[in-house]
Amino acid sequence: MARYSDKMDRSPRRNQVERVGRTRDLPRIRQVRRRPTQPVLQPIYSRFGGDDIVDSGDTDTVTAALFSNQDGVLTSGEYHTSSVQSQSSGEYYLDIYRESLAQNADREVQFAIGYGHYKGSGSQVPQYATEGFTPTRALHSQYGNLLLAPGDDRFSLANRSGSLPTDLQQFHFINVQRSRMKERLDPGNWELHLAGFGVGNSSITGQGLVPSHSVIKLIDDSTVSDGTIAEAGTVYKIVSGTIANGLSTTSGTPTEFGLFYPDNGVILLDSEGIDGEINMYISSASFAYCATPVTMSNANTVGFLNSISGSAYFAARNKETVHATHYFIRVRNQDYNFSNNPSFTSGSQGTFTHPSFFKEPKVYITTVGLYNDNNELLAVAKMSKPLLKSYNREALIRVKLEY
Numbered sequence: 001m002a003r004y005s006d007k008m009d010r011s012p013r014r015n016q017v018e019r020v021g022r023t024r025d026l027p028r029i030r031q032v033r034r035r036p037t038q039p040v041l042q043p044i045y046s047r048f049g050g051d052d053i054v055d056s057g058d059t060d061t062v063t064a065a066l067f068s069n070q071d072g073v074l075t076s077g078e079y080h081t082s083s084v085q086s087q088s089s090g091e092y093y094l095d096i097y098r099e100s101l102a103q104n105a106d107r108e109v110q111f112a113i114g115y116g117h118y119k120g121s122g123s124q125v126p127q128y129a130t131e132g133f134t135p136t137r138a139l140h141s142q143y144g145n146l147l148l149a150p151g152d153d154r155f156s157l158a159n160r161s162g163s164l165p166t167d168l169q170q171f172h173f174i175n176v177q178r179s180r181m182k183e184r185l186d187p188g189n190w191e192l193h194l195a196g197f198g199v200g201n202s203s204i205t206g207q208g209l210v211p212s213h214s215v216i217k218l219i220d221d222s223t224v225s226d227g228t229i230a231e232a233g234t235v236y237k238i239v240s241g242t243i244a245n246g247l248s249t250t251s252g253t254p255t256e257f258g259l260f261y262p263d264n265g266v267i268l269l270d271s272e273g274i275d276g277e278i279n280m281y282i283s284s285a286s287f288a289y290c291a292t293p294v295t296m297s298n299a300n301t302v303g304f305l306n307s308i309s310g311s312a313y314f315a316a317r318n319k320e321t322v323h324a325t326h327y328f329i330r331v332r333n334q335d336y337n338f339s340n341n342p343s344f345t346s347g348s349q350g351t352f353t354h355p356s357f358f359k360e361p362k363v364y365i366t367t368v369g370l371y372n373d374n375n376e377l378l379a380v381a382k383m384s385k386p387l388l389k390s391y392n393r394e395a396l397i398r399v400k401l402e403y
Contacts (some may be wrong), residue, residue: 043335045371046326058244058326063186066176066316068098074110076312079305091135093175094301103316105178113308114299115271116152117170122183122283122300136170136300143173147232147261157256162296168270168299171258172281174302176265176316183320185262187222187236190317192242193268194218195279197303215311217242219268220260233263238270243315261330262319275321280307322402329368331395339363362390368399 006265040247065072080097081269093114100108115122143151152165174192176185196214223246227234229267238258242250247254258269258278274280283301308314338344338361346353352361381399389395 009194030373045263045375046181046329046335052328052330054326054328055078057324058324060322060324061319062322063189063317063319064182064184066180066190066318067106067314068180071315072317073313074098075316076309079306080107081339091141094305095186096305108179109164110180111174111176113172113301114139115172115176115304118144119169122170139172139173141333143171143266147230147259147266147268149231155259157259157270159164159253159256160270161257162276164272164276168272170271170273172269172274172300174267174269176267178265178340181265184233184318184319185219185265186317186319187220187234187260187262189243189319190219190267191313191315191348192308193311193313194278194280194307196273196307197281198312205333209364213289216240216257216278217248217313218257219243219247221254223247227241236260236262236268280305310394325401325403327370327399327400327401328397329397331365331397332390333391333394336389337361337363337391360390360392362388363388365395365397368397370399370401 067074074205077284078098080100081094082097082101085095093112095109095112096108098110101107114137116139117134117136118140120140121136122134122136141153144155148155155171156166156168156179158166159368160166194216195218200351217240218238219241221239222236225236227236229235235261237254237256239254241254249255255273256270257273258267260267271280271282275282281300283300283303343362344353344357345351366383366386368381368383369377370381371377379399379401381397381401383397386398
């Protein structure tokens with residue numbers, strides 16, 4: 001008996017019909033995207049695109065009161081020192097506070113004051129110091145290195161009081177605390193009054209000298225001069241006058257009483273020149289500050305403090321230029337839907353803590369961090385309120401960075 005293959009027995013048309021029929025009988029597969037039932041890997045960092053960072057061309061100049069009170073003016077009773085300032089630093093300068101320790105345990109330093117001398121007079125050599133290097137000489141060298149051009153070791157004024165030589169041999173200084181001055185002190189917006197101490201007052205008592213009626217009022221000359229560009233930035237001359245009325249001298253060249261360095265927060269005063277005007281206390285044999293066996297009451301720095309507090313007026317403002325850059329953070333619906341907070345998952349398998357997260361995980365965005373290419377955190381932006389994020393939601397967050 002002959003056997004025939006089923007394939008051989010079918011006609012071509014029959015085979016074609018069967019192939020079509022089988023194709024139609026196959027079940028249709030519909031691809032369905034399933035929500036994860038456990039946390040999946042999500043990006044931790046997202047790189048900004050070319051259009052996501054917008055550098056604003058606008059800049060704002062902001063000024064504010066320098067001192068930690070509302071009007072930015074230090075008056076009577078607002079000049080305090082610290083009894084815990086170390087002797088090693090106290091021999092060089094005094095930190096000045098607006099409040100006493102009893103008034104505010106968290107008080108902040110407003111500025112420091114001190115006295116420098118080219119030859120080291122006005123202070124004795126501390127026990128730990130090298131012979132010939134007194135605190136006043138060290139301060140003169142320090143401020144010379146900070147403010148003068150290389151190779152120059154003397155501060156100078158062209159028109160000093162009393163026809164004194166051009167070069168300053170000694171000076172008193174005010175150095176504003178860095179956190180208070182921001183970017184710089186505001187030229188034309190500070191005023192300092194110094195009280196004199198009569199000729200009969202040859203020493204400072206424990207209560208401080210009683211000021212005489214002689215008071216000099218000092219400002220800078222930025223209203224009539226653009227200043228001089230030096231190694232330490234723009235430098236202005238210190239002259240007699242007030243913010244309200246301008247320079248005291250309306251004609252001719254005004255007398256110069258010091259140098260003002262706004263970028264460094266330094267007011268450097270001509271001790272001899274001011275002494276010739278108001279009888280400022282200067283001793284050639286005292287410590288810069290208290291130290292055994294010389295008492296605090298004999299210090300040039302304390303005498304300067306008494307001149308400042310005796311006049312009871314020091315007003316100043318800081319100044320800063322603020323630039324702004326806008327960062328646009330685009331959070332797509334697929335991104336940042338999970339949290340690394342330990343309460344988000346449970347168990348060794350890392351399953352969701354809340355069953356509702358199986359199909360619809362939800363998180364709240366509260367903070368945006370800006371990182372560099374080394375994944376180092378540079379800035380943090382806080383949301384005004386938590387922002388809900390899920391697979392059904394996208395977000396556009398704008399971060400404004402001012403600096």
